[in-house]
Amino acid sequence: MTTRGEDPASRGVTVMRVVHLLPLLCSLIEAKIDRQKVVQAFNPRRNASSPETPLQVGNGNFAFGADITGLQTFSPFATMSTWGWHNFSLPTTPGQTQIEDYHGTEWWTHGRLVQYNMANPSNNDIADWLRENPHRLNLGTIGFSFSDSSNTTVTEDMLSNKKQILDMWTGVIRSSFTYKNHTVKVETWADPSLDSVAVSVESALLSSGALSIFFDFPYPTNDKFGAPFVGVFNQTDLHKTSLSTPGGGETNKATIHHDLTSTQYDLSLEWDVATGGSGAIKPPTDGSHRYVLSTSGTDTLRFTANFAPSAPESVPELDGVVAASREWWPAYWNNGAFVDLTGASDANATELHRRIIQSQYLVAVNSASDYPPQESGLVNNGWFGKFHMEMILWHTLQFARWNNHALLARSLPRTYTHLLPTSLNRASTQGYAGARWGKMTDPSAIDAPGEINTLLIWQQPHPMYFAELAYRHAPTPQTLADWDAVLTATADFMASYAFLNETTGVYDLGPPMYPVSENTNPNATVNPTFELAYWRFGLDVAIAWKSRQNASVPEAWTTVRDNLAPLPIIDGTYPVYQDIPNMWTANTTTVQDHPAMAGIFGLLPPPASGPPLNRPALEETAARIWALWDLDESFGWDFPMLAMNSLRLGDANRAVDYLLHPTFQFDDAGYPVGGTRVPTPYFPSSSSLLLAVAMMAGGWDGEEGPHFPSEWDVLVEGFVPGL
Template identity: 45%
Template sequence: MDFTPSIVFMLLLSLVGADGIDRQGLVTKYNVFRTTLVDNNTTPLQVGNGNFAYNVDNTGMQTFLPFNTLSSWAWHNDSLPSNGERITDYHGVAMVTHGRNVSYDIPDPMLPDASQWLISNPNRINLGRIGLRYLGNTLSKEIISDPIQELDLWNGVIASRFSIDGELVKVTTQGDFDTDAVAFQIESQLISSGALEVELDFPYPPIHSTKYKYEVFVGVYDFAANHTTSIRNGSSPEVVRIYHELQDTNYYVNLRWPVNLPLRLSREDPEGSSAATAHRYTLSPFSKNSSHPSKMSFSAQFSPNGQNGPLPSTIQQRNTAGWNRYWKQGGFVDLTASSNSKAEELQRRIILSQYHVRVNSAADGQSPQESGLMNNGWYGKFHMEMVVWHNAHWVTWGRKEHFDNIFPKLYETLLPSSLARAKSMGWEGARWPKMTEIDTGASSPGGINGLLLWQQPHPIYLAELAYAADPTRVTLERWDRVITATADYLASYAWKNESSGKYDIGPPAYGVTENTPPTESRNLAYETAYWRYALDTALTWKRRLGHPLPRSWSRVAPLLAPPPIADDGLYAVYAGLNSAWWDDAALASDPRSLIMLRGVLPATPAVDPEVARRTADRVQQVWDADDVRGWGRPALAIGATRNGEPARALEWMTDFDRWAFDDAGGTPPPFMPGNAGFLYAIAYMVTGWQGSEGDTPGFPNDGSWVVKHEGLLQAL
């Protein structure tokens, strides 16, 4: 086939960007290599698609460590409390709010078990373990030697090599971009001898009767009588299914293999067994003899429906094509020409974070939980106050299709329950939950959950981000219903203080850092400024559409109480504090909300830029770097960039000793806002924000940084 020069040029551009960035070469440079066996404190390597992830040990499977297989649809409810408490008796806890009793979603001391059940249910389940079996038993870590494992980032492939009793084993693992499926190819002479087989096992969710933060291995294997599994034959010899029933949660594992490499599925124990191995299955070659090929190839698709899953070859082809497309499109940052000693590690984190968010965060219709699809953090539920940190980077990195797959659908799904919540509390519009899932939309009644506020304006921030990337009437109309419900609540919630003539926010309320006294937290600085920004933006939205301006929005917005300023001329966390609050360890140990007033929060009349700059300077002086956690460093870096301090921004982003990214690029314990917030901050530092001037405002002009970039968009 003959290529014209223009066609050749376009083909080259698919690999080398317009600015001469060799994307494939740079991504491949940071492939993950492992040559030692991992333990339960290690970030597992993953394959997946944002809605589904399969997590592996050194075998490329879940063999000697029961890492998880998680999906966005797979949930389960524990048994109801056995002490006579009824879930329907829970109605929240009343707190006096500006002279009236309002019921908030916090634990009811009179219904402790019912409250805990509502916090922990539904909970995300582990769909099953797929590992290797040797000589009739689960392959032991002790007999594995010479492990070499590589995660090929560009193609989304995990290649694992190791030896068992001196015999080489090769396992190739790939996820499917289109379904909740994973494909394996296993090669070894141990297969033809019948010594090496595949093992499938199914855990049962534990009873979540106590508060916990991380369930590393999701599910347990010692409640065999509580659930059932059975083999269901498929429509052809190369298709077989395992049906799993867990009370009200039922699903299939649809197994499929090539016709020329036939396999057979057998059960270790008879149905009804109560042994720990009662739900364990073996997948092996159809005939075990020396002439049988020394290879197994199969796919496992997890689905609520029994169906013919994709062939392994189909998954392999579209997985590679999907990952190549992901890396070629969207934004990219190249620091390789930099002489700064920290550029190499910063570049590694940029590349690996993009892999992590694609596997864990590119969901359909919902935001990821804080630990992504790696393990269960907070019962697998996502946190609505974190959706900006999880997902804003999709827009600034030029990958808006993943943003659009989540928003505004997430808010539309939660809108009926949020409207009902606000109405039951005596307010208009939609009061968005804090910790939730999309099936019920309930706000899990944690001690903080029912009183946190800063998730309420998020839909307007996210809508404005979407409009900045696609300023069309389609965008305006798509978001209008959600924005209207949000702004109606913001205006309704604000309380007219006749003494000051201003509208107050709270109490009771918890601030961003969840360390403020809720009954005293009136006019939290970040929340009041965010309220003003959101209402002003909602009014602008209506003007763009040519719609009438709601009177309540127009009345409340300019009269909102401003962020409080203490006697030192600096912003205080909430109203009523004097400058002595800086000596209050409970508040000053994490004052990130004040750093967010100018940076994360776009420009608003509520915030005085000079006061915000001086306050940010004080925050960065007093906030002990050892205490900065989670998304704190991205917030600090964004604030420093906005305040014209790029050297300080880089200090926060390259504090590698304190801010750990492990060999896989994870932020232990698995914390996806760490990776996603990191990417959002990098984009902010590279391309700036609306109204900023010049390139790379977050990198010092000291000659040690050379930042090539393409496809990034400015933040708000």
């Protein structure tokens, strides 16, 4: 027996407590989760800086990463934003000095030449520039400067009594440590809506001048991965900074302007000290870009640092930032859906619960942005800081499933609307109708060149999934209108892309193409299982979208949908793609990378049209993945996708096995470990974990309600069934 709670938005919510006594029996008791108690039970605590991850405060569009001092004193973790990007100069290679000099490569595609966005020997330099630019910036570092009479460089090991806690309920990092027998207490906050970090410091070291605050500015690099730190501090001659203070420096305000030639922005500061004290900021004298804010006659310092493309008229005071954070974070925790596993005595439940709560905090800080997040969020840089269109779903779909629709609405559908003109042009240039979404891009809409980038197709139906959940949440004419242009252009391309096989009489997908796994021969890959199922799903939604508006459905949509190639079957299983050789052969690429065939029943609902899925094939495929797939080399969303597949197959325990698989790791603060394939953090792990847990908590159409292991005592609030 299963049940689901009601939407908690009304605050006066009835929650169903699910106590599984037997696999087929549970009792229901009305209850109310003490959400604050649950959240704070998993507050991250540290006694030393992590070498890979900070503790963060932020708001989705801005984040500040702190080491053990509450600032960026010893570990130059990043301060990152949605707007902070930089371009290096264009190449000087003759014939490759401007973007228009790039023309890609033509490949034969079903009897015609199609221009793909991949480099050729004649334009490698401009292709590299397009891939690497723009890249996301580390806006600056803020840390403690220790004054030592012996000129000794102070290290973290020289501090004692180091304690740090991130209070996720209010969004504050509280840090304390001892230096030279003096205690230093620090609170670090971020404004929920501005790119501002606010800090309070208490220590007698401030009064003596032994402790001050530095502000430093790194120079960007064109590294594909900038982890754990972003930018370098030893190329000071390549950029400029300047200080301005109103009233000749007699006030408690200052602005530092950072000039990177192609990018310029301001750090605006405002500080206050106790009565009788004073504070002043001084520019560097050693050729660096390190500015120092020093105090005297005070044991307290409070300051706010605001980063912006241009200095605002005013900087929020610390008290205002604190009040806003104390209001925003409890509202976030209270208004969304919630899971309480504290009643389950199983250690697996406790660990899963930790990951759930800490992931909820981290996705709000790193992924709730105006554009889709990059894989590493606002912690460091991966793939030059750009976002991936195929990852939008894994990053942000969970916001809808956890009843945080407003956070999802920050980026969607606006991202698709913003990228629609270039996507229409991409399809047209290649001879297709509609809009072909790119893979790796940024707010400038530059499409990063690459063979995989240009031949990947599974990102195309994503708008349909988002739109369908949006309509479930708000089944209104406005929702239909908001998504109609995007869905129409997407479906037009999907119908145009499918190729009529004159021999079989069905529409094929590919070649050339890369499936989800990205590890097959693109010229031999045809009719991949997941992409075929997703194509049908996308066209089904597009057709329903027109019907809801009493609008005509383009004939091409129904023709292609009704005549799509059937899902391939090999040896009673769903393979990577049609006629793939050596499927299920150990130690081959056929059982490596993303096991996307599990997504046809995990991520996707049963098909609304065409033949039903083959249940025995689904079960046999799941069994072979568990037995034969190279899970030690899998990463990220592989495990939650497999967990969702297990849930639909009725095996909640196997779902937990996947979510707690030894390869699927999260560190002490909840950051998803990248492993051997990608750097840490890899946030698709966090968001897909939440997506899978939402499925466990809310169920899906026809199987509504919780689907946790039978022996677990679980409380859930605010979930609705998924597709």
